[in-house]
Amino acid sequence: MIKIVIVGFGNIGKAVMEAVEAAKDMELCGIVMRAQSLNKPQVALPVVDDVQRLEVKPEVAILCTPSRTIPEVAEGFLTQGINTIDSYDIHNNIWELRQRLNPAAQKGGSVAIVSTGFDPGGDSVIRALFEAFAPQGQTFTNFGPGMSLGHTVAIKAVEGVKDALSITIPLGTGVHRRLVYVDLLDGYKFEDIAAKIKDDSYFRNDETHIYFEKNINSLIDVGHGVNLVRKGVSGKAHNQQFVFDMRINNPALTSQVMVACARASVKQNPGAYTMIEIPVIDMLDGNREELVRRLV
Amino acid sequence: MIKIVIVGFGNIGKAVMEAVEAAKDMELCGIVMRAQSLNKPQVALPVVDDVQRLEVKPEVAILCTPSRTIPEVAEGFLTQGINTIDSYDIHNNIWELRQRLNPAAQKGGSVAIVSTGFDPGGDSVIRALFEAFAPQGQTFTNFGPGMSLGHTVAIKAVEGVKDALSITIPLGTGVHRRLVYVDLLDGYKFEDIAAKIKDDSYFRNDETHIYFEKNINSLIDVGHGVNLVRKGVSGKAHNQQFVFDMRINNPALTSQVMVACARASVKQNPGAYTMIEIPVIDMLDGNREELVRRLV
Numbered sequence: 001m002i003k004i005v006i007v008g009f010g011n012i013g014k015a016v017m018e019a020v021e022a023a024k025d026m027e028l029c030g031i032v033m034r035a036q037s038l039n040k041p042q043v044a045l046p047v048v049d050d051v052q053r054l055e056v057k058p059e060v061a062i063l064c065t066p067s068r069t070i071p072e073v074a075e076g077f078l079t080q081g082i083n084t085i086d087s088y089d090i091h092n093n094i095w096e097l098r099q100r101l102n103p104a105a106q107k108g109g110s111v112a113i114v115s116t117g118f119d120p121g122g123d124s125v126i127r128a129l130f131e132a133f134a135p136q137g138q139t140f141t142n143f144g145p146g147m148s149l150g151h152t153v154a155i156k157a158v159e160g161v162k163d164a165l166s167i168t169i170p171l172g173t174g175v176h177r178r179l180v181y182v183d184l185l186d187g188y189k190f191e192d193i194a195a196k197i198k199d200d201s202y203f204r205n206d207e208t209h210i211y212f213e214k215n216i217n218s219l220i221d222v223g224h225g226v227n228l229v230r231k232g233v234s235g236k237a238h239n240q241q242f243v244f245d246m247r248i249n250n251p252a253l254t255s256q257v258m259v260a261c262a263r264a265s266v267k268q269n270p271g272a273y274t275m276i277e278i279p280v281i282d283m284l285d286g287n288r289e290e291l292v293r294r295l296v
Numbered sequence: 297m298i299k300i301v302i303v304g305f306g307n308i309g310k311a312v313m314e315a316v317e318a319a320k321d322m323e324l325c326g327i328v329m330r331a332q333s334l335n336k337p338q339v340a341l342p343v344v345d346d347v348q349r350l351e352v353k354p355e356v357a358i359l360c361t362p363s364r365t366i367p368e369v370a371e372g373f374l375t376q377g378i379n380t381i382d383s384y385d386i387h388n389n390i391w392e393l394r395q396r397l398n399p400a401a402q403k404g405g406s407v408a409i410v411s412t413g414f415d416p417g418g419d420s421v422i423r424a425l426f427e428a429f430a431p432q433g434q435t436f437t438n439f440g441p442g443m444s445l446g447h448t449v450a451i452k453a454v455e456g457v458k459d460a461l462s463i464t465i466p467l468g469t470g471v472h473r474r475l476v477y478v479d480l481l482d483g484y485k486f487e488d489i490a491a492k493i494k495d496d497s498y499f500r501n502d503e504t505h506i507y508f509e510k511n512i513n514s515l516i517d518v519g520h521g522v523n524l525v526r527k528g529v530s531g532k533a534h535n536q537q538f539v540f541d542m543r544i545n546n547p548a549l550t551s552q553v554m555v556a557c558a559r560a561s562v563k564q565n566p567g568a569y570t571m572i573e574i575p576v577i578d579m580l581d582g583n584r585e586e587l588v589r590r591l592v
Contacts, residue, residue, distance in 0.1 A: 018531040019530065022531055095589050095592075132576065133553065134549075135556075135581065234552035235311055235318055236315075240543075241544065245538075246429070248429075248533075248538075249530065249536065253536060255530070255531055256531050275592070277575050281424060285431065288573075291424070293390070295423045296390050296391075296411055296420040
């Protein structure tokens, strides 16, 4: 049984708990949360503010804290010899994160798998595989329809916004429409807030529609999707066409992929990896012969 | 530059030559063909009946001979220290092939990647990844519309058949219709041949339609497709939906995947592998940092 600790217990942390409970080869040692948020969750597990307070030392920490906290949090676990899995999603800095965690993992004899989850993560493996199928050509990743957490957070940071939601609508060839719903604090004008949002770097380059909505909660649906398309050349044959499409509960998929990578982490040599650097078979439960016979 | 030799020079061998020529990190050392078929092909490459007759020792042999010849042919190269890539497609015996080639590769300090290509091969990686996304559920692999080489060969083996073609039509949930076209030798009756084909183990369990056709060549189109569908459970969330669809020139895709695996083979430790046991990044040309930045 692979011993797992969950670090952070928001939406993703809760979904990771469900995915670990569903995995026959894993057991949960506990949950690590910051001291100031230790309103103990209703779970039959040890909840601590430091992993060293757990009676059993976990083999893998699944990190469910915000992306910006990941580099420091991961280093702490890795140097203690505990593998880390994160869903760090700041695309421009993924290589830097991998390079920062690599020496910590080498030092601790541990493994980091960075930027797992939906995208980056599962989509990354598909993009890499599609390039192996057709080295020359173009790939487009089309997201949605579904909630964009990053865009929603960006709107909530605008002064005067009480609650918000940003929905991503795919228009094809990697172009997206943003549907933004905002509720306002007293004393703020919708037109002013809308202008600010349209000028934000998250929205400036996309077709953005902004609506006033008192009841944001009535719109919440964690379903999401991707339609990832490559058209290219295999050998000298043009017009090779590849499509990956998924329609999923986003926190459930993200956490399931993190759990699959937790399993893979105990099979790798010490160091830091992205998902495209890991054999897919290592993400699966079962013995090698049975998996090869069934899946190849 | 990775030094490649092509073994066998039928449709796949020719397509492999094109894919190697298109790869910037590879060079062709020559072609190995059986002595009795040494009607030298019109290529600017050494053509020999034994790899040891080549001036340059290749690092990887891409095997384009029939599946039943692969175990013995591959062993010969592996024990000489030359990696092998095959597209062995007898699904029931893939594990046995891997197990047979593993000691030969260990002995020769070489690497075998078995059963690469379309299916088994690329589809296998997708099937494995979809199980990582949703461990519980069902996967269906739907082939076509397109030519089935295996089924065509089975018909050609029937006494009285002059020429034949079998087309696979997907009916969904892994069920297929077979469209069979036959031209007959003089003195044979269509009804008798059709009855024999319907009773063959390749066709017995499928809805099979058999047509008489004088001009089989007029129907040839090497385009093929797959629609690979999984619906299952991530964590505790049901109804997660995943689809992989491709529409491709089949020999071009098969050979491109073999070439990608040839590249991956020089990065593995000695031994025998299936595609799901290899990191996808190893199949791609380019340095690790650039690939991670672009694809993850």
